[in-house]
Amino acid sequence: MGLIEEVIKGNPRAAARIMRLIEDDVPEAREALKKLYPYTGKAYIIGITGPPGAGKSSLVDRLVEEFRKQGKKVGVVAVDPTSPFSGGAILGDRIRMQRHSTDPEVFIKSLATRGHLGGLSKATDDIIQVMDAMGKDVIIVETVGVGQDEVDIVKTADTTMVVTVPGLGDDIQAIKAGILEIADLFVVNKGDKPEADKTVRELEMMLDMSAPREDGWKPPILKVSATKGEGIKDTMEALEKHRKFLETSGRFESYRKDRVAHAFENLLRDKLFHMVMSKLKENGTYDKLLEDMFSKRKDPYSVIEKLRCQCVLDTENN
Amino acid sequence: MEGTERKVKILVTKPGLDGHDRGAKVVARALRDAGFEVIYTGLHQSLDQIVHAAMEEDVDAIGISILSGAHMYVFPTLINMLKEQGLDDVVVFGGGIIPTDDIPELEKAGVKKVFLPGTPLEEIIDWVKENVKPRAVSF
Numbered sequence: 001m002g003l004i005e006e007v008i009k010g011n012p013r014a015a016a017r018i019m020r021l022i023e024d025d026v027p028e029a030r031e032a033l034k035k036l037y038p039y040t041g042k043a044y045i046i047g048i049t050g051p052p053g054a055g056k057s058s059l060v061d062r063l064v065e066e067f068r069k070q071g072k073k074v075g076v077v078a079v080d081p082t083s084p085f086s087g088g089a090i091l092g093d094r095i096r097m098q099r100h101s102t103d104p105e106v107f108i109k110s111l112a113t114r115g116h117l118g119g120l121s122k123a124t125d126d127i128i129q130v131m132d133a134m135g136k137d138v139i140i141v142e143t144v145g146v147g148q149d150e151v152d153i154v155k156t157a158d159t160t161m162v163v164t165v166p167g168l169g170d171d172i173q174a175i176k177a178g179i180l181e182i183a184d185l186f187v188v189n190k191g192d193k194p195e196a197d198k199t200v201r202e203l204e205m206m207l208d209m210s211a212p213r214e215d216g217w218k219p220p221i222l223k224v225s226a227t228k229g230e231g232i233k234d235t236m237e238a239l240e241k242h243r244k245f246l247e248t249s250g251r252f253e254s255y256r257k258d259r260v261a262h263a264f265e266n267l268l269r270d271k272l273f274h275m276v277m278s279k280l281k282e283n284g285t286y287d288k289l290l291e292d293m294f295s296k297r298k299d300p301y302s303v304i305e306k307l308r309c310q311c312v313l314d315t316e317n318n
Numbered sequence: 319m320e321g322t323e324r325k326v327k328i329l330v331t332k333p334g335l336d337g338h339d340r341g342a343k344v345v346a347r348a349l350r351d352a353g354f355e356v357i358y359t360g361l362h363q364s365l366d367q368i369v370h371a372a373m374e375e376d377v378d379a380i381g382i383s384i385l386s387g388a389h390m391y392v393f394p395t396l397i398n399m400l401k402e403q404g405l406d407d408v409v410v411f412g413g414g415i416i417p418t419d420d421i422p423e424l425e426k427a428g429v430k431k432v433f434l435p436g437t438p439l440e441e442i443i444d445w446v447k448e449n450v451k452p453r454a455v456s457f
């Protein structure tokens with residue numbers, strides 16, 4: 001179909017359409033993803049996470065600028081939270097990404113979490129696939145600014161940047177709680193503020209005290225001012241260094257294999273659930289089971305143990 | 319894969335060099351609280367930027383706040399630019415300081431609705447609920 005070819009040629013309008021279908025999880029989206037799949041796996045994916053208002057979007061804007069100077073095509077996925085009360089969302093990351101808002105080689109997509117936990121939205125990985133198939137060389141993913149559990153990004157990105165800012169007090173503690181392990185790069189943004197050096201020193205101390213990473217990578221700490229454009233060159237160099245490290249250590253490839261497995265497992269979980277459920281729901285078995293468990297005639301643990309399924313992979317056409 | 323309903327996406331934006339975006343922000347928040355996904359671009363948007371954002375975000379509608387008096391230029395030009403991009407089915411509505419006398423001409427140019435200053439938020443929300451739906455899936 002025309003739309004798929006257009007995406008592969010890099011047509012942003014075609015890509016936008018497909019991304020929307022993916023977000024809304026309509027059946028056509030999966031058809032599109034099937035066809036785009038052979039064209040994916042090439043882009044370098046950078047994740048950016050950190051507390052609300054740390055300057056993630058402002059930093060993305062600067063990084064995009066640098067990548068554009070290198071002639072790279074860039075995709076940006078920016079995730080903001082969905083309101084648990086209304087199901088609506090305000091996606092405001094574009095406000096800080098104005099520099100590229102009409103550049104045809106920069107594609108910016110805002111996503112709402114839509115109830116998904118972990119800092120990304122369910123559609124994120126598939127949207128990245130579309131950008132990848134479009135021919136984007138670099139894809140930057142900004143997570144929601146929660147500050148604690150945006151761990152999804154590690155599975156999604158090749159390089160994960162954690163952005164923090166001076167003067168958050170307990171924030172350093174929050175970083176310790178789990179984000180420390182996920183950062184390939186630390187950025188202390190708002191480096192134009194006087195307390196920034198102190199934050200850098202605190203981070204250095206924390207890193208010195210923590211156990212060395214098993215992959216041998218030592219995460220650098222960069223002092224940046226996104227608004228003033230300071231420290232951006234150093235950040236770009238650090239990114240490049242990490243990318244080289246991934247390539248020479250074989251991780252660039254192994255991460256891609258992990259991602260294939262991860263995506264497949266997610267699909268498998270969905271598929272198995274629906275297969276088993278629809279089987280159980282035949283002849284009212286499911287309702288009867290629920291009734292039995294509710295009245296304590298049966299317990300759910302034994303019911304699950306008794307479950308047998310035949311699993312057949314139909315490879316006829318391959 | 320099944321059971322998810324499509325969400326309506328709306329771009330809320332403010333073209334031109336004038337003033338503040340208080341009104342636009344209030345509307346953006348009200349739309350969020352009514353369950354819509356709002357892409358908010360902030361102030362000083364050129365028409366190019368607005369069309370580009372509408373295209374990338376594949377929105378169903380664009381809500382524009384204008385205080386500058388440039389509405390007779392902004393709305394028709396924007397609507398033409400959207401057409402050129404094949405985005406004719408995006409609903410355009412607006413508010414701000416627009417004289418009642420100008421409204422018929424704007425509507426003729428393709429503006430779906432113009433809200434006068436002081437329109438209650440509920441009225442805007444109800445209108446959006448009624449008139450903006452997820453755009454058709456086209457392949």
Ligand SMILES: Nc1nc2c(ncn2[C@@H]2O[C@H](COP(=O)(O)OP(=O)(O)OP(=O)(O)O)[C@@H](O)[C@H]2O)c(=O)[nH]1
Pocket residue numbers: 051052053054055056057058059093096144145189190191192193224225226227228
């Ligand atoms: N002083 C100073 N302010 C900055 C810097 N970077 C960003 N800001 C300001 O911090 C505020 C938040 O910036 P954003 O880039 O929107 O931060 P964010 O982390 O993307 O925010 P969320 O997406 O809402 O979590 C804005 O008012 C920026 O102007 C910086 O380097 N120095």
Ligand SMILES: [Mg+2]
Pocket residue numbers: 056057058092093142
């Ligand atoms: Mg942001």
